[in-house]
Amino acid sequence: MNRDAVPSMQQRVTQLALNGALFGVCYPLTHYLAQRHQDVGNVAMAWESALPFLPWMVLPYMTSGLFFVLSFLLVRDRAGLSALSRRVAFATVVACLVFAAWPLRFSLPRPAVDDALPAWLFAQLAAMDRPYNQLPSLHVAYCLIFWAALRTAFNSTLARAALAAWLLLVALSTVFTYQHHALDVAGGAVLGALALHLLPSDGDVRKPVAFCYTVLAGLAALAWFAQGALAWLYLCASLLLVARAYYLHHAAFLHKRDGRYPLWIWLLYAPYLCGYLLTWQLVRWHERHRPPFVRHSEGLWVGRRLTEAEAAQLPADCAVIDLSNELSETHVLRGRSYHHFPLLDLQAPDAQSARPILAAISAHAAQGRAIYLHCAMGYRRSRQIAQLYKELHQQ
Template identity: 50%
Template sequence: MPPLPQLPSRAPPFGWRLRAGHLLLNWLVFGLCYQASAHMAARLPAQHSVALAADHGLPFWPWTIVFYATSGIFFTLVFLAAPHAEALRVVSRRMLFCTVAAALVFALYPARFTWSRPVLDDVFLGAAYRLLDAVDRPFNQLPSLHVAYCVVFWLALHPLLGGWRRAVLGGWLALVALSTLTTWQHHVLDVAGGLLLGLAAALLVRPGTTRQTTVAFYYALMAGVTLHIGWFLLGYWLAVYGAACLALVALAYARRDPHFTRKRNGRHTIASWLLYWPYLAGYRLTWLLVRWRERHRAPFELAGPGLFIGRRLADAEARLLPPDCHVIDLCAELPETPALRRGWYRHLPLLDLQAPRPSQLRAILALMAAQHRQGHQIFLHCAMGYSRSRFIARLYARSLRPCRSRSTS
């Protein structure tokens, strides 16, 4: 079999829409998780204090709220200043990780600042602190998100600056982190926890790896958000179940395991449904919506001599295929149509939205070539018919070109 042809890789578009998308996603996740964790913490019978002896000697400097407030400016600036798409993905995922991880701690271990601030006579500063108290929930202590974000801000922005500008950036972010103490908003342990959280984000989200881990990361993110929102809306057990399911899917994508749903002979086992019901049901619902939206279009198409491609078919649609058409199923998320399981059927799953391994591609292309040499027609399908089946069909057509050129020379 000829070597796999290299399909051209196109870099994702990078512009204001992509920047705005990442920024809005981060603000949305922050708003949802922060509010949900505050509501969950308020329901717990006790709130904790992490004050140390060193905290009693910390001064209250009201004017440092100016530095504290600039964290919101940096929150936006890092997305606007990202020089390329990889840098944007890195800073976005580091921020998302810090937000979701911190909010989980806020909900499970709610901590409050130990003592009250003095009454301020200054009109401006008094209004600033009243606004802070109205916006900032009392349970977001350990770890300090301000400090964790400062670590992310520094890692994202300092490579873009040099000389005195880099020094100004470092000094300003240090003052932002310090202001969490001098505004009497956080304790020393909160700051230490924020530093550790920021460093953990830097270690887990490394530059140059984001394109390979996109799907796994966002499933893990959805698991965290589901735990927050589901706990608040659905209750403890349903939230944990949904989050655990999504976390398992994220793990499967991180391991690049296309067999994680344990689909056998075109069907999912009972254990698979128990483990992955929200995931499998979501794909089923999406398939029904796609089928309804494209009800006036053919469910499959001819992609080459003897090769049909498309989405997962209903029984009535499957009868439109040529008789004795051999079926190659690339879909791990949906059970195979009963009408297609009765004939020649092979299940070679590929993960959705993620590049397959070369060994997987070779196995599928070799099987297709063997079936065509025997004169069989093939129906190649994935879940929705948009990506996997079309990609394999293009790859197969390119793999045949060297053979055709040699045979005609």
């Protein structure tokens, strides 16, 4: 395997921490929301009362947390790590949205446990968990996701068989420890299968970005369940619109014209636009001791979105090429030879998107005019296009 394809320990721990934090926020929140309801139902079927209670099954049940950690540490490549992280986040957020919308509880009384070790483990479980958050079973959904992540980590057929057998025990333990009903298990299996199907390890950069905005929208929806403020639903809808634009690769979704946005765009995307404006202000403060733009090559200046005072430092007859889709253009620069070519943030421009930008730079350069090429923060898009122009010019 290519060494560059192997994720570093920092990348593994970062993804583990993010998903652990996501679970740590969402799962207890939906427990709390269920406890607020006066009458919480269940999906028990009559025949389930005949199922045996097997205290020793708490052993595999409690190893789910261990697999949560090991899957991030042992997954073989970066594509697998990315897919694992997105699948776990998807399962967590979707399950918690269902928990919040349809609170359920386990209905059967758990018998007393006499053996010391299972009794101690059940005591630990009772301290951490509550009889809510039932359908879909996250234990079962996670088992499918962990299997997809870890089955390639072992070359031995025997090791894979042992892994599959233990994960099957974990899934079955949800029933025989009296933690979940059969329909909860079925729902967890469907959720896990959906995570594997909808989030393949295909390396498409735009999908992870769209996915991140979708997860944020899900968190906003959970906040609405918790607080009931309509502002959370507005934030959820706005973030879903951004996610849709990234998924469809719709770079001009904000309809920026002459460096500004129409009012209806502000009404739809105010959280997104304000978030980028705040980020831009933080970047300005963080890099206040550095120049806001640099000379990349003869006649080509590259940087971020500028303030009025910073823009005054540019050459007088400078053409402006704005790649930022998320920030309005500085007033003084809109009055110059201004061109807007929207590029989505956090992804490399493709050849079709780069071609007209490079043509505009070349046209101004042929006239002997200085060019200021910028994106929002000056970190990625402007530098990527400048590098493409440099390579084209060298050819």
